[in-house]
Amino acid sequence: MSITLQTRKRLSPGESRAVAVAAARQLLRDEGVAAVTLKSVAGKIGRTHANLLHHFGSVAGLHRALAEDIAHTVSASITEAIGKRRRGEASERDVVDAMFDAFHAERVGELIGWIALTRQREALQPVVDTIAAIVEDFRASGDTRPMDRVTLGLVLMAIGDSLAGSEVAAASGLGREAVREDAVGLIKGIVGQA
Template sequence: MQNRKRLSPEESRAAAVAAARALLREEGVAAVTLKAVGARIGRTHANLLHHFGSVAGLHRALAEDIAQKVSDSINEAIGRRRRGEASERDVVDAMFDAFAEQRAGELIGWIALTRQREALKPVADTIQSILEGFRDAGDTRPMDRVTLGLVLLAIGDSLAGSEIAAATGLPRAAVRDDAVGLIKGIAGDEGPPLG
């Protein structure tokens, strides 16, 4: 039997979150269990309980990780928009793509349905930081309403966008077009660029 490499607590948590993220992408959120994550990284259930306290703690750590990746993607697109290097559609695409790629909608839905509401705090914090970025830039438009609409559309699209689009006979991209319309309808064409 090989000796397992001794990891620091931070390295062990990071390895577990990376394994949880891989399970989420490959098999869906129901597969993100302490047992499955432990099997991926060669750690015991007890070891993961020590680091996360429960599966809800693991889900929260995964939500933090995903929220950071989603935030980084959206903020990068907003920065490009501020510099005139991107359109509002580019910002919408970055948001929708980040939610889809990270399976954020599925994780948010699972957390909400299993009543682990505290695990949604990283997502709420990310949304608040995006809004603070708008305010810090001096944007006085109702970006809270824009952000609310965009996030809810992105969550829904990441959960069932293909199926709902097919049921309506519309291309899946139609909701992204509508999201740009939401921005213009609420924030207007006047004023500073989105972000």
């Protein structure tokens, strides 16, 4: 799918940002986080580097907007899986699969690693806010189990898996599914059997 604009049509600031974030997301998926630069995104959407500077302020601003966009997608996927689990329509493994699949598809580990290594910690705020919202949702629903610990463990496992899961699993002599099985074990170990 191409994000390239066909004409130099004038877009609203919100539309310009959305098109740029969509292009950044596609670059992240296709080429990795190092490809997500103001210049590459501008070229992909037929705008100038200066135009993106106007909308994002810096590449860190673009990365933050990208992290926010991805955090919304990942959060929606996880929240849906948690809702199904609460209604008895899904298992712990379904929740783990939803989380790990979303992190893998969106290359969350790579984005978080890049943001951390380039010391753009403020760009992690949308991810932090999403995690806090998931934990707060458990509390608001009256769940007294230590879901904060479960969430912490699952998020860290999913980040690592999305970053280098296949390589680490192969080096360990295990299949890629082993970490997901361990994630289910983490849930059951902290909160007990359902």
